[in-house]
Amino acid sequence: MSAAAAIAPPAPVSEARRSGLALVVLLIAPIALINALGFLVPVLNLARMSFYEVEPTGAMREVYTLATWLTVFKDTFYAELILNSITVSLGITLLTLVCSYPIALYLHRSSGTWRTILLVLVISPLLTSAVVRTYGWIAILSDSGLVNNALSAIGIAPLRLMFNKTGVVIGLTEILMPYMILALLAGFGRLDPRIEEAASTLGAPPFTIFRRIILPLTLPGIALGCLLCFVLAVSSFITPKLLGGGRVFLLATEIYDQAIVTLNWPLAATLSILVLVIFGGALVLYTRALRAIM
Amino acid sequence: MDERPVSLTLKLMALTMFVFLLAPLIVVVPISFSGDSYMMFPPSSWSLKWYPAIFADGKMTSAFWTSLLLAFVVTTLSLLIGLPAAYALVRLKPRGSEAMSALFTAPLLLPTIVLGLAILIVFSRYGLLATFQGLVAAHLVVTLPYAIRVLATALATLPIPIEEAAATLGASPFTVFRRITLPMMKSGLIGTTALCFLVSFDEVVLSLFMTGPRISTLPVAMYHHVEQQADPLVASLSVLLVILTLLVVLVVDRTSGLAKTFVK
Amino acid sequence: MTDRITAPAAGQAGEGFLSLKGLTKSYGGFAAVDNLDLEVPKGELVAFLGPSGCGKTTSLRMIAGLVPATSGRIVVGGQDLTEVPTHRRDMGLVFQSYALFPHMSVARNVAFGLEMRKVGKDEIAQRVKEAIALVHLSGKEEHRPSQLSGGQQQRVALARALVVRPSILLLDEPLSNLDAKLRDEMRNEIRDIQKRLGITAIFVTHDQVEALTMCDKVVVMNQGRLEQVGTPVDLYETPKTAFVAGFVGRSNRLKATARDGVAEFAGESFAAQAGLSGPVEIMVRPHRVVLSAAGADATAGDHRVSGIVARTIFAGDILQYDVDVAGQIVSVELATRGGETVLQPGAAVTLSWRRQDVFVYGTAA
Numbered sequence: 052m053s054a055a056a057a058i059a060p061p062a063p064v065s066e067a068r069r070s071g072l073a074l075v076v077l078l079i080a081p082i083a084l085i086n087a088l089g090f091l092v093p094v095l096n097l098a099r100m101s102f103y104e105v106e107p108t109g110a111m112r113e114v115y116t117l118a119t120w121l122t123v124f125k126d127t128f129y130a131e132l133i134l135n136s137i138t139v140s141l142g143i144t145l146l147t148l149v150c151s152y153p154i155a156l157y158l159h160r161s162s163g164t165w166r167t168i169l170l171v172l173v174i175s176p177l178l179t180s181a182v183v184r185t186y187g188w189i190a191i192l193s194d195s196g197l198v199n200n201a202l203s204a205i206g207i208a209p210l211r212l213m214f215n216k217t218g219v220v221i222g223l224t225e226i227l228m229p230y231m232i233l234a235l236l237a238g239f240g241r242l243d244p245r246i247e248e249a250a251s252t253l254g255a256p257p258f259t260i261f262r263r264i265i266l267p268l269t270l271p272g273i274a275l276g277c278l279l280c281f282v283l284a285v286s287s288f289i290t291p292k293l294l295g296g297g298r299v300f301l302l303a304t305e306i307y308d309q310a311i312v313t314l315n316w317p318l319a320a321t322l323s324i325l326v327l328v329i330f331g332g333a334l335v336l337y338t339r340a341l342r343a344i345m
Numbered sequence: 346m347d348e349r350p351v352s353l354t355l356k357l358m359a360l361t362m363f364v365f366l367l368a369p370l371i372v373v374v375p376i377s378f379s380g381d382s383y384m385m386f387p388p389s390s391w392s393l394k395w396y397p398a399i400f401a402d403g404k405m406t407s408a409f410w411t412s413l414l415l416a417f418v419v420t421t422l423s424l425l426i427g428l429p430a431a432y433a434l435v436r437l438k439p440r441g442s443e444a445m446s447a448l449f450t451a452p453l454l455l456p457t458i459v460l461g462l463a464i465l466i467v468f469s470r471y472g473l474l475a476t477f478q479g480l481v482a483a484h485l486v487v488t489l490p491y492a493i494r495v496l497a498t499a500l501a502t503l504p505i506p507i508e509e510a511a512a513t514l515g516a517s518p519f520t521v522f523r524r525i526t527l528p529m530m531k532s533g534l535i536g537t538t539a540l541c542f543l544v545s546f547d548e549v550v551l552s553l554f555m556t557g558p559r560i561s562t563l564p565v566a567m568y569h570h571v572e573q574q575a576d577p578l579v580a581s582l583s584v585l586l587v588i589l590t591l592l593v594v595l596v597v598d599r600t601s602g603l604a605k606t607f608v609k
Numbered sequence: 610m611t612d613r614i615t616a617p618a619a620g621q622a623g624e625g626f627l628s629l630k631g632l633t634k635s636y637g638g639f640a641a642v643d644n645l646d647l648e649v650p651k652g653e654l655v656a657f658l659g660p661s662g663c664g665k666t667t668s669l670r671m672i673a674g675l676v677p678a679t680s681g682r683i684v685v686g687g688q689d690l691t692e693v694p695t696h697r698r699d700m701g702l703v704f705q706s707y708a709l710f711p712h713m714s715v716a717r718n719v720a721f722g723l724e725m726r727k728v729g730k731d732e733i734a735q736r737v738k739e740a741i742a743l744v745h746l747s748g749k750e751e752h753r754p755s756q757l758s759g760g761q762q763q764r765v766a767l768a769r770a771l772v773v774r775p776s777i778l779l780l781d782e783p784l785s786n787l788d789a790k791l792r793d794e795m796r797n798e799i800r801d802i803q804k805r806l807g808i809t810a811i812f813v814t815h816d817q818v819e820a821l822t823m824c825d826k827v828v829v830m831n832q833g834r835l836e837q838v839g840t841p842v843d844l845y846e847t848p849k850t851a852f853v854a855g856f857v858g859r860s861n862r863l864k865a866t867a868r869d870g871v872a873e874f875a876g877e878s879f880a881a882q883a884g885l886s887g888p889v890e891i892m893v894r895p896h897r898v899v900l901s902a903a904g905a906d907a908t909a910g911d912h913r914v915s916g917i918v919a920r921t922i923f924a925g926d927i928l929q930y931d932v933d934v935a936g937q938i939v940s941v942e943l944a945t946r947g948g949e950t951v952l953q954p955g956a957a958v959t960l961s962w963r964r965q966d967v968f969v970y971g972t973a974a
Contacts, residue, residue, distance in 0.1 A: 071437060071439075072439065074433070074437065075433045075437050075439040077429075078429035078430060078432060078433035078437075079429075079430050079433050079434070079439075079445065081425075081426040081429070081430070082426050082427065082430040082449055082489055082493065083445075083449075085426065085482070085485050085486060085489060086448060086449055086451075086452070086486075086489075088467075088482070089452070089464060089482055089483065089485065089486035090451065090452045090455075090460070090486055091448075092467060093460070093463035093464050093466065093467040094455070094459075094460075094463050096463065096466060096467055097459070097462065097463040097466065100466060150362050150365060150366075151362070153355060153358035153359040153361075153362050154359050154362045154363060154366070156355060156359070157351060157355055157356065157358075157359035160351050160355075161351070167598065169363075171591075171594055171595075171598065172363065172366075172367065173366070174594065175370070175587070175590060175591060175594060176366060176367070176370060178543050178547070178590045178593070178594065179370065179547070179586065179587055179590050180547040180549060180564050180567070180586065181547075181549060182549055182564050182567045182568050182571065182579075183369075183370070183373070183567070183579075183583040183586055183587065184369045184370065185369075185571070186369070186373065186567075186571050186575070186579050186580065186583060187368065187369025187370055187371075187372050187373050187583070188369045189384070189571070189575050190369070190372045190373065190376055190384060190386050190575075190580070191368060191369065191372055191386070193384070193575065195383075195384070195385035195386070196385070196386050197372060197386045197387075200385070200386060200387065222369075225365060225366060225368070225369060228362075228365075228366050229366075257352065282456070283456075285456070286456030286457070286458050286459070288458050288550055289549055289550065289568065292572070293568070293571055293572065303456070303458045306458055306459070306462060307458065307553070310462050310465060310554070311553075311554070316462075316466055319462055320462065320466075323458070323459040323462055323463070326456060326458070326459055327455075327459065330456075504706065504708065506704045506705075506706050506708035507708045507709070507710060507711070509673075509675050509695070509702070509704070509708065510702065510704060510708040510709075510710075510766075510769075511710070511721065512674075512675070512694075512695040512696050513673055513674075513675075513695055513696075513698070513700055513701065513702040513770075513779075514696075514701075514721050514722035514725055514769065514770075514773060515696050515697070515699070515722055515725035515726055515773070516696055516721070516725050517694075517696050518696075520696075520725070521696075524721075525710060528712045529710075529711065529712060531712070
């Protein structure tokens with residue numbers, strides 16, 4: 052071998068690169084296939100579907116038309132649906148932030164085994180099915196549930212906490228809290244206890260330290276958490292469906308009903324694309340907010 | 346970590362919010378021991394009858410086995426497909442590898458309701474609806490991005506000199522991968538396995554679009570059950586699922602560190 | 610397996626056991642290593658010395674096969690290894706970061722190379738035991754790398770590289786992660802082991818003290834090019850370039866102008882390369898300068914300039930004067946013996962030195 056190697060010219064670089072490329076293609080082909088068949092093609096097809104014609108009988112024809120889009124823009128039902136989705140999601144996002152912030156701050160300040168235990172408590176709900184957690188909320192909020200039984204025990208008239216917006220807001224807030232907590236925690240990395248100590252030695256009382264030091268430093272985490280929760284709230288479907296009992300109309304539940312019950316796929320596709328447009332809007336706002344903060 | 350003493354106000358607020366966060370999971374425990382035939386809290390009588398009731402319910406048990414098999418197949422495939430792809434993107438760094446990573450993780454950015462609808466429309470054309478293969482394919486669309494993200498991070502943080510050291514000691518590239526790279530990725534592999542398994546086992550929105558009378562997964566069966574009647578059966582089932590989840594979380598924490606796997 | 614390089618043939622007299630011929634590595638248009646020619650005789654310890662980014666580590670990695678050479682040849686014991694992949698080169702490499710396998714015990718780390726060579730079980734056990742004893746780690750066989758100190762990890766890395774009896778031992782800044790005391794200890798130990806085994810070794814370092822004290826020969830590199838190869842004494846006493854003069858040992862570098870091979874500084878003439886004209890640097894080592902009070906009869910030295918003490922630094926064993934000579938600072942180091950008068954800033958002094966202690970380098974681009 053040695054004699055041959057001594058006189059053999061070095062392998063051309065392009066050949067080595069070609070064999071490297073073949074290996075890359077081989078390794079990546081399976082995921083590319085899944086991505087194309089399960090993501091790219093379906094999503095592009097969805098966009099096309101929103102322009103298909105639906106006959107009065109409900110049958111779909113592969114004829115392009117703007118009819119569905121026009122219906123969505125003209126019918127006040129859809130305008131209300133969109134507005135409702137956005138306002139409810141915004142409210143849920145705000146509530147989630149308020150409820151998550153103390154937990155995140157407390158977690159940030161704890162350490163060792165205790166911190167691990169708390170982290171498990173935060174992450175476990177995230178890994179538990181939304182169906183299970185929503186079921187838990189039914190047990191708490193229904194007419195024969197925890198809250199109303201407690202109220203009647205002390206002689207207060209029962210409250211309607213389910214099959215309305217209240218139930219949906221309470222349930223989704225709790226369901227989204229782990230996401231918010233984790234996003235806040237990631238953002239708390241910038242919190243240096245010495246900065247707070249410095250503010251303290253300069254004479255700032257605890258609440259002022261929170262308002263002037265902690266809050267501004269954690270704004271990026273807050274922005275990220277809010278984006279995440281808003282996006283998840285707009286597209287969540289299991290909880291509104293079960294806690295809203297078909298009486299709370301949101302984009303996501305409407306998409307499901309149109310797709311599975313009414314079988315009006317062009318309409319479902321159009322509403323899906325509207326959800327994506329709202330996502331885009333939220334993302335733009337987030338980037339702007341982040342630039343203003345930093 | 347911050348060594349400042351935590352103020353009482355913060356402690357109380359955090360405690361309240363923790364109670365709120367865990368309330369729906371805690372409340373199912375007493376309900377699962379209810380003796381009532383419909384759900385109320387607190388139950389008027391106690392019994393263990395709702396646990397055997399799970400196994401007597403044919404729909405639930407067959408859905409459970411479907412979900413378990415599905416999660417197993419999806420997790421295995423995610424590792425088999427995700428690991429080579431992550432290796433190619435991180436180590437071989439072909440031109441456009443960043444764009445490809447973005448494309449391969451993009452399905453995570455799409456709400457599952459939109460993804461579910463999109464997949465429903467395409468899969469209906471190929472007769473993949475309400476089939477096991479269809480479910481596997483749909484779940485892979487969402488588990489592969491997790492797999493590739495965790496595995497790519499695990500690969501990128503491995504110190505390359507350790508692999509080079511093995512090569513200088515006479516190990517061929519494949520031996521280096523098998524004896525050095527793979528064992529050092531252990532925590533990343535465990536994290537990926539746990540994540541893919543739980544994502545697939547808990548997945549409900551995509552599955553709702555993909556299932557039918559012929560085949561159902563456990564979360565879908567539970568969803569339909571809750572939609573129709575809220576009896577304590579789902580509570581006892583939930584308790585078992587929460588225990589299963591906690592077990593997975595504990596195993597991950599013991600073997601690779603919980604914070605490392607899920608927070609990053 | 611047949612083409613694995615075993616039992617390296619002894620190099621012929623006069624020719625290197627390891628030869629690099631026009632070795633070059635370029636990234637785009639930038640040459641990280643530029644046309645390196647080098648002959649390393651069998652059994653020598655050779656240092657690659659230079660500042661970071663000079664190409665010394667890249668050269669080492671090309672020898673190990675971890676970086677493909679753009680052009681040039683790497684020949685070991687008469688065999689061309691340029692196209693041979695790393696795992697068949699039979700070299701031992703000790704990394705700056707040690708690069709121990711974190712999931713294996715000390716013994717398993719050391720055994721790894723022998724397993725790759727399909728050595729029998731009993732022999733592996735025997736050789737691992739010997740190698741671990743060689744680096745004084747007996748009793749730590751079952752420890753994980755994370756349980757060892759930095760110095761101990763470095764010893765494991767050394768044992769792991771040596772146990773396979775490599776044709777060449779490559780050391781990439783092996784001491785730079787150790788504290789000063791350990792570094793001195795390991796320096797002697799590596800040197801002793803290398804001599805005892807008679808192994809050919811390349812030692813990459815940016816630390817001139819390591820290079821001068823440990824190695825038989827030093828290769829000084831700068832910006833991808835070889836500046837000078839020689840024994841430590843050669844480099845110190847006859848640096849061939851301004852870079853070597855400045856990098857190896859401390860030196861005064863005085864800016865001056867030469868005309869027809871003669872440089873002028875502070876009224877004194879210095880012989881430069883014949884016919885050299887233009888800007889030059891005059892180099893003289895601080896401890897080769899003799900200092901005497903102005904007006905005193907300075908007999909020693911061929912060159913003589915006068916100046917004013919600008920700063921006095923007393924460092925215990927050494928007394929340093931920074932002397933202003935014609936607007937440039939000349940540092941002078943004197944070994945203290947006790948009882949000498951320390952001159953204060955402002956004192957007028959005369960500096961002198963011998964002709965053989967001066968080097969003049971052209972600095973024109």
